[in-house]
Amino acid sequence: MKVTTLVENTRGQEDLCQEHGLSLYIETTKHKILFDTGAGDCMMKNAKKLQVPLEEVDTVIVSHGHYDHGGGLEDFLKINKHAKIYIHPEAFGQFYSERKDEGTVYIGLNQKLKVEKQIIWMADDLWIDETLFLFSKVTKREYFPIGNRTLFEKTDEGLLPDLFRHEINLIIHESDKKVLVAGCAHKGIVNIINKAKDLTKTYPTHVLGGFHLSKSTSGIREENQVVKAIGDYLNETGAMYYTGHCTGEKAFLYLKDIMNHRIEALTTGLTFNIK
Numbered sequence: 001m002k003v004t005t006l007v008e009n010t011r012g013q014e015d016l017c018q019e020h021g022l023s024l025y026i027e028t029t030k031h032k033i034l035f036d037t038g039a040g041d042c043m044m045k046n047a048k049k050l051q052v053p054l055e056e057v058d059t060v061i062v063s064h065g066h067y068d069h070g071g072g073l074e075d076f077l078k079i080n081k082h083a084k085i086y087i088h089p090e091a092f093g094q095f096y097s098e099r100k101d102e103g104t105v106y107i108g109l110n111q112k113l114k115v116e117k118q119i120i121w122m123a124d125d126l127w128i129d130e131t132l133f134l135f136s137k138v139t140k141r142e143y144f145p146i147g148n149r150t151l152f153e154k155t156d157e158g159l160l161p162d163l164f165r166h167e168i169n170l171i172i173h174e175s176d177k178k179v180l181v182a183g184c185a186h187k188g189i190v191n192i193i194n195k196a197k198d199l200t201k202t203y204p205t206h207v208l209g210g211f212h213l214s215k216s217t218s219g220i221r222e223e224n225q226v227v228k229a230i231g232d233y234l235n236e237t238g239a240m241y242y243t244g245h246c247t248g249e250k251a252f253l254y255l256k257d258i259m260n261h262r263i264e265a266l267t268t269g270l271t272f273n274i275k
């Protein structure tokens with residue numbers, strides 16, 4: 001399968017659009033998948049430059065209800081009227097972030113999109129077909145990201161900590177590969193990998209996505225000893241990791257030190273094959 005990084009926080013190529021967000025285009029023998037849509041118009045712009053056929057995408061996953069993963073969905077729907085879009089029913093909640101300089105800001109999805117007919121609501125585990133598996137309900141809290149402490153959901157009782165019930169993850173099975181794709185890993189990358197193993201009996205061979213080890217808008221970052229423990233765990237799984245977005249540069253470099261060739265950085269425009 002071939003992975004193209006349409007949006008990531010860092011610009012790999014000078015001529016590409018860059019924003020805080022994540023969007024991966026993944027082509028398998030059976031599917032053209034869009035995993036997350038970035039924050040704004042970068043996904044559409046970069047797809048054009050990188051010759052990614054968004055109009056041919058058949059499966060979209062919006063990993064959770066934050067603007068930096070679902071912000072490009074409105075534009076995508078204008079050019080693709082057939083793709084199935086998998087979203088958790090709670091992803092259209094009222095999500096807020098407490099930021100250092102801006103105070104409390106809305107970071108949820110565009111509410112008007114929740115009536116879109118292409119959406120398929122995905123609340124539990126779902127085999128889309130024999131190659132694509134979605135899951136949520138990650139309940140363990142090992143190394144629960146401290147960046148989550150400034151993320152909230154507005155409810156009738158006021159702002160409460162976001163519990164991230166709206167987060168979904170994807171596993172792609174192709175030949176002997178099992179590729180786990182996470183958006184922000186708000187539930188904690190260790191817990192998500194363990195849940196994937198519980199559900200499918202073995203560790204993934206590859207893991208892609210953000211690991212939520214830092215939150216730049218709040219100036220929060222995991223302690224080095226926590227990053228080290230996570231890196232040691234990731235090494236033990238034997239998988240290959242591609243990460244960026246909310247992993248943060250410092251945490252990535254620290255992980256790189258621990259994991260060497262087992263981890264690579266995702267940057268906007270990066271394309272690679274998994275075979």
Ligand SMILES: [Fe+2]
Pocket residue numbers: 064066184186
């Ligand atoms: Fe997020």
Ligand SMILES: [Fe+2]
Pocket residue numbers: 021022066068069183184210245246
């Ligand atoms: Fe994010």
